[in-house]
Amino acid sequence: MSLSFKNNKPSGPLILAVTRFATAAALLLSAGSASADIRWNFQTPVTPMAHQIYHLQDLMFGVCVAIFVIVFGVMFYSIFAHRKSKGHKPATFHQSTTIEVIWTVIPFLILVAVAVPATATLLKMENTSDSAMTVRITGYQWKWQYDYPAQGISFFSDLSTPVAQIENQEPKNKHYLLQVDHPLVLPVGEKIRFQITAADVIHSWWVPSFGVKTDAIPGFINQTWTEIQVPGTYRGQCTELCGMGHAFMPIVVKAVSQKEFQKWVTAQKARMSAAHSAATPAM
Amino acid sequence: MASVAANHEEHPVGLKRWLFTTNHKDIGTMYLLFSLLMFFVAGSFAMLIRAELFSPGMQIMKPYFFNQLITMHGLVMIFGAIMPGFVGFANWLIPMMIGAPDMALPRLNNWSFWILPFAFTLMLSSFFMPGGAPGTGWTMYAPLSVQAPIGMDCVIFAIHMLGISSVLGAINIIVTILNMRAPGMTLMKMPMFVWTWLITAFLLVAVMPVLAGTVTMVLMDRHFGTHFFEAAGGGDPVLYQHLFWFFGHPEVYIMILPAFGIISQIIPTFSRKPLFGYESMVFATASIAFLSFIVWGHHMFTVGMPAPAEMFFMYSTMLIAVPTGVKIFNWVATMWRGSLSFETPMLFAIGFLVMFTIGGLSGLMLAVVPADFQYHNTYFVVAHFHYVLFAGAAMAMMGGCYYWLPKWTGHMYNETLGKWHFWLTTIFFNLTFFPMHFLGLAGMPRRIPDYALQFTDLNRVVSISAFGLGLSQLLWVYVVYQTVKGGKKATDRVWEGAEGLEWTLSSPPPYHSFATAPTVK
């Protein structure tokens, strides 16, 4: 991508910026914030894997909160009850093999308990066999290329947010930084295998609501898979630092019904054979 | 006596005292001050990072400069603030705690320190090289680091120098502990802080050379046409990650074990009750160190390792929760039915306990491979490691600073201001880093100078709190300055409940801690 501002000279008089924050801070404090609701958990899962991961995360979170409450319940009780200011006299014990064995064994059992579902989910994730179609994904500095070997379709997917918005000269639109010229189009309801690699440095292909994140490593192909259940548009980003454009190579996936997908495929083929790539409207 | 006196009639004063010193206290002081300076340098980088992330859109810098800032923030905090800081504590305290006159190899000790200012001059000079500092992140992954500008070479050689400094410093500490203990000071009588440092020093000697070798390979790929990390020549970029994390994970325990040591000194003092389960503490520390060599893969779950490898690293990583848990429980048990008082060091110790555990538990969530596929390289990870690094390593040092400052300077610090520093730091710390968990879950990647609109609100909260956190640290500097300059005279014991040889010495202690070794029964 050719973003004009991507040269490595530090820019802008700091003072100007500082004033900008001052105003922005004021804005915030007067509760006039840029965007609406804050998300407190993963994005809505739309694949079987994403669902499992979501539950795994909830389980882990629960376990951790429980442990935290118990351990520090005890500690804060003692802070409350055993303080010198209340004239509490110190006990002298400093050893107890039984209790030490107990608090070595119990954590261990807890860990075994969480390791079981974790392992099951992991093995499911790693199994890329019997997939209905394959998409090859290649990371570049700083854009993605998508190939459909079977369908003979291939195109690049590049950030479509105008530089003017990034440089704060224009108001930012809804999908600021998460929009591309040619989204990846996939059919819902079938197992799709991804073959992911990179052309220059390491990138990482991540779509949160699919529960898919896999590094794109130059010279090697990583395989992963997904099966989208709900049609819609899903957005993700490159998640491996890959140079100055790392924040600017988003991923947009359009999940459509089988029928629409076939339509799209034929259209693309026509376009490719007509050997001119008219940009589908940015989304 | 004779010889000690003989070699030390000359007490060089002024600049020479600091440049040429062979005294563990002077060297310790220099380490501590240097670490404070680096904390502020790297902290200022963090302030710039937070400024840029205050709202969406590029604010005050170009994306590549942002990458340079995160790289230097990470490198300088880890190698400049945390590691030298703990070595400073080791220099000051270990000879006093084991009843030695000084470190075993005093000249080497001075060299280990003086390498640092030169190494960081070289590292930071990369900002002024054509192309600027490397924008690779502190992990310097190939091939990005192979592609990086000249600044990368400065960082590589700076890391070589830091490696020499750490290894020599660690060797000195090991030798001091193994060879300089006073009669009767058996290994199992050593204070916990000494134990944790013995094990930390071992980790340092074992992994710093591996890092040196690894960055050397990057250097070769950059300038001499080798293909260590390039598939075309049969190499593999992932090899870099294996080598780096073989160093990197033990490194994170290098940054936390001495903190465990400091906390194990503070809590018994203010609980007026001996440390609970000393033997199991020693054993737990050793097992953490051992495990740290076999968990490195948990930083690389998404690189496409075979499933068996993923499982191995998941299980071994989870296992670390057990010995660490033992430590947490032992500390709580030490407080249990003690006679607690809450001077500033104790406040920091309790803060450490609570917040390190939060970081530890989030670490455990990261260890769960399928979930880590979602957390990896998001702000969830950034939250995790600031909980263990700032609330863990850095706040343990702050606590230790208040705990031993009266012994070092002979003056009591200002308790009220100390408590203020603690509360401001704790409140702003949590306001800064807790929201990062949610940013990560919601899908904000780390290492990005600009973000989508739905992340705006939390980032504003984070940035404002971060500035507060930064400013609160100025208060710390003021308290330390005040205490060094003067203040209420400190007793030798300083704290009612303090145990250990260092408290038998005067405050401030004599130039040679124990000219004649005490006998420990």
Added chain:
Amino acid sequence: MSATHDHYYLPSPSPWPLTASAGLFTLALGTVLTINDLGAGPWVLLAGGVIIAFMMTRWFGQVVGESEGAAYNAQVDMSFRMGMAWFIFSEVMFFAAFFGALFFERHYSVPWIAADHILWPGFHAAWPTSGPKGAAFTPMSPWGIPAINTLILLTSGATVTWAHWGLLKSNRAQLIVGLVLTILLGCSFLALQAHEYYMAYTHFGLTLKAGVYGATFFMLTGFHGLHVTIGTIMLIVMLVRSIKGHFRPDHHFAFEAVSWYWHFVDVVWLALFIFVYWL
């Protein structure tokens, strides 16, 4: 004199550590400038080298003086021994990084690349290899120079021990002869190694650029060669000191440190011979 013996020797303030750090910095900066051919690189590099060399002679000179002046008691001696042992351990870990790279590329990355028919069609796993795109080369046969070098180093290990025996039963002649032999063996090892490198570059097409084999081959043998060079220099210093009449049967840490180092270099070579040349 006697008083000093029951007290741990604490050296007085010294300018050499600071000089050493400045030297390191100059050396490093010089290297950065040189490899990016900027400005006066080589001169800065040279300056760094000179500072380090000067510092070393003075610092070690001072230590030798203190040692011969009987400033060190048994405890100090023990500190030195422990320090040297742990230093050698750190060296072992340094080499471990490169051996690790060798194992990983040989047993994982090369087979993985070969198994990938999409990106690297027609590449078959083999060892040694320079990878799918690397230039062809002839690997080193272990049974030529390398085997001879193995014998040389093993013998040198024996001669240095023999010299040590001489020192222990205060037989100067044996000490000196033993050292001379060891040094000669060390030099011939280096000469042969240099010849091997020359052949590799001129006749076998085996260079740093020859894929992972070339890279690991030259990094491992190169760093080993560097250590042999350092070891030889230290042996020469020991020789000079022995001729000057330094060392006593009960007090010769420096000599032992050097012989430990020499044995370490020896062991590393065995590992090299087996894993780089032979298997």
